[in-house]
Amino acid sequence: MSAVDARTITVKEAVSRVTHALKKDRPAFIWGPPGVGKSELCQYIVDSGELGNAKLIDIRAALLDPTDVRGFPAPDLANNRMVWLPPVDFPTEAEAAEYDNIVILFDELNSAAQSVQAALYQLILNKKVGQYELPKNVKLVAAGNRESDKGVTYRMPTPLANRFVHVEVRADFEAWLDWAVANKVHEDVVGYISFAKADLFDFDPRASGHAFATPRSWTFVSQFCEDDTITDAELTDLVAGTVGEGIAVKFMNHRKYAKDLPLPADILAGKVKECKTKEISAQYALTIGMCYELQDTFEKIGKDDSDAWHKLADNFFRFMMDFFPTEMTVMGCRVAINQYNLPFQPDKLKHFDEFYDRFGKYVAASNED
Numbered sequence: 001m002s003a004v005d006a007r008t009i010t011v012k013e014a015v016s017r018v019t020h021a022l023k024k025d026r027p028a029f030i031w032g033p034p035g036v037g038k039s040e041l042c043q044y045i046v047d048s049g050e051l052g053n054a055k056l057i058d059i060r061a062a063l064l065d066p067t068d069v070r071g072f073p074a075p076d077l078a079n080n081r082m083v084w085l086p087p088v089d090f091p092t093e094a095e096a097a098e099y100d101n102i103v104i105l106f107d108e109l110n111s112a113a114q115s116v117q118a119a120l121y122q123l124i125l126n127k128k129v130g131q132y133e134l135p136k137n138v139k140l141v142a143a144g145n146r147e148s149d150k151g152v153t154y155r156m157p158t159p160l161a162n163r164f165v166h167v168e169v170r171a172d173f174e175a176w177l178d179w180a181v182a183n184k185v186h187e188d189v190v191g192y193i194s195f196a197k198a199d200l201f202d203f204d205p206r207a208s209g210h211a212f213a214t215p216r217s218w219t220f221v222s223q224f225c226e227d228d229t230i231t232d233a234e235l236t237d238l239v240a241g242t243v244g245e246g247i248a249v250k251f252m253n254h255r256k257y258a259k260d261l262p263l264p265a266d267i268l269a270g271k272v273k274e275c276k277t278k279e280i281s282a283q284y285a286l287t288i289g290m291c292y293e294l295q296d297t298f299e300k301i302g303k304d305d306s307d308a309w310h311k312l313a314d315n316f317f318r319f320m321m322d323f324f325p326t327e328m329t330v331m332g333c334r335v336a337i338n339q340y341n342l343p344f345q346p347d348k349l350k351h352f353d354e355f356y357d358r359f360g361k362y363v364a365a366s367n368e369d
Contacts, residue, residue, distance in 0.1 A: 010172035011037050018042075018141065019050050021165040022103065027124055027140040029109070029164035033203050035214025036171050038143040040179070042105045051139070052100030059089050059104060061120070061142070062111040069119035070130050086132040096135035103139045110144035110156050121160045171201035176215050181339050186222040187292045191285035192254045193218065194335070199247050213243040221251070257282040264289035267319050268297075268312040275323040283324055287332040290316050291340045298342065310348035317355050330362045 009017065014030065018041065021028040030038045039058065046056040071084040086092075091102050106112075106120065119129065124142075127134040134140075142164065147155070173193070180190050193200050202213040211217070224230055224238045232252070240248035257279055262272045267290060277283065294313060302309040316336070320329040333355075336342045346352045 008168045008170040010175050011041055011169050012172060012175035012178070014041055014167050014169045015045055015048070017165075017167050019045050019048075022051065022101075022139040022141070025139065027142065027164050029161075029166050030141065030143040031146055031166065031168040032143075032170065033201075033214070034145055035203070035216035036169055036201065037176070037179070037215050038169065039105065039107055041169070042103060042141055042143070044179075046103055051103070054101045054103060055099050057089060057091065057102060057104045059106055060108055061106040061116060062108040064112055064116045066113075066115045066119045069116060069123065071132055084130040084132065086130075090132060091135060091138060093135050096137055099137065101137050101139055102135070103141055104134075106140070106142040108144055109142040110154060112154070114154050114157075117154070117157060117160060121157065121163075124160065124163050171215060173197045173200055176200055177335075177339050179215075181295075185219065186225040187288050188225050188251075188255050188258055188285070189218055189222045190292075191258065191288040192251050192281070194288060195254070195281040195284040196250065199243075199250070202244065202247060209244055211241050211244045213247050217242045254281050254285065258285040258289075261286055261289075264293040268293055268315050270311075270315045270318075272319065275319070280328070283328050287320070287324075287328065287335060290319070290332075291336050291342070294336070294342050295340050302343070306345070307348065310345065313342065313344055314349045314351055317349060318351050321351070321355060321358065326359065326362060329359055333359070333363050 018028045018030065022045070030041060032038050042058075043056055045051065046054045068087055068089075071086045073082050074085050075081075076083045090104070096102055109117070109120070112120075123129040123134070124140055127138065127140075146168070177190070177194070179185075180193075199213055200215060200218065204212070220242050221239050224235055224242075230238070236248060236252050239251055242248075243251070257277070261277065261282055262275065264286065266272050267286070275286075277286075294309075294316060297312060298309055317333075320332050324332065337344070344352075346356075349355075
């Protein structure tokens with residue numbers, strides 16, 4: 001897409017747009033920079049249930065050969081002619097009958113050789129290539145980086161581009177946070193990005209460095225943080241090699257603060273009676289840690305012992321009211337409810353009335369923003 005016609009939306013917004021296109025049986029093309037979550041967007045749509053019982057087939061178009069699309073010629077000796085064997089990645093009618101819809105994602109389509117794009121043209125245009133015809137419940141999506149991202153791309157033929165509904169996405173903190181919580185991204189990563197939102201995505205195609213921060217690369221950092229066998233020195237090098245040197249230094253400093261903080265489980269148990277830290281990033285880290293702990297505890301006991309869980313939740317509010325400034329307390333409440341979906345029942349929270357009297361108007365105002 002050119003700079004003139006680029007209209008960007010968040011990944012979260014793109015979900016509904018792409019879903020509407022697929023429901024109308026219109027192929028969609030998702031444009032965006034590397035690591036922003038284009039592939040994950042398609043998986044989310046399939047898992048959402050909007051397309052019924054659906055399946056995603058992820059095909060890396062850049063790795064295809066034209067015969068991978070057209071199929072392979074084979075002799076039909078009985079009829080003295082040549083036939084085409086369909087590609088194994090494409091669903092048969094019998095396979096498609098097991099689902100309400102099948103979504104085929106041609107990832108990195110504009111990085112595919114032009115001969116492959118030409119082969120895909122007929123498939124996208126008519127849902128047919130050679131002797132193979134896509135089942136009627138198959139929907140088509142493609143994704144790729146923009147030319148401005150300086151990756152390996154080929155300009156898409158105009159007739160092929162005209163077959164798609166084009167959507168360009170950008171990195172978005174709120175959408176990433178929802179995804180990170182649902183996918184158990186390490187609390188140090190969530191705490192840091194919640195404090196330094198600009199570091200979620202730090203891609204500059206003009207930069208000379210190899211590593212840069214994207215939602216995808218932060219997932220790699222999360223995996224490193226989960227491994228207790230990795231030393232701090234090793235982790236520093238791994239993080240620098242994943243999101244870049246500058247951000248790695250800031251992230252490791254954040255972890256240093258977080259290590260010196262009280263344990264979230266102890267706070268929720270009512271064992272922590274003081275908190276001297278005034279560092280905002282450390283307070284972010286504590287808030288995220290407590291939300292993680294509450295979420296995990298609810299999954300273990302909350303449904304069976306709501307009273308015991310609400311005692312922990314009450315200590316969450318008490319701690320924030322006692323030791324956090326107003327903006328952090330309001331943020332903590334919003335994160336707990338909106339991102340972590342913690343099912344607080346006000347009548348079971350001992351300190352809820354005090355919280356509401358002191359902070360209720362700020363929470364309401366922040367939800368209107």
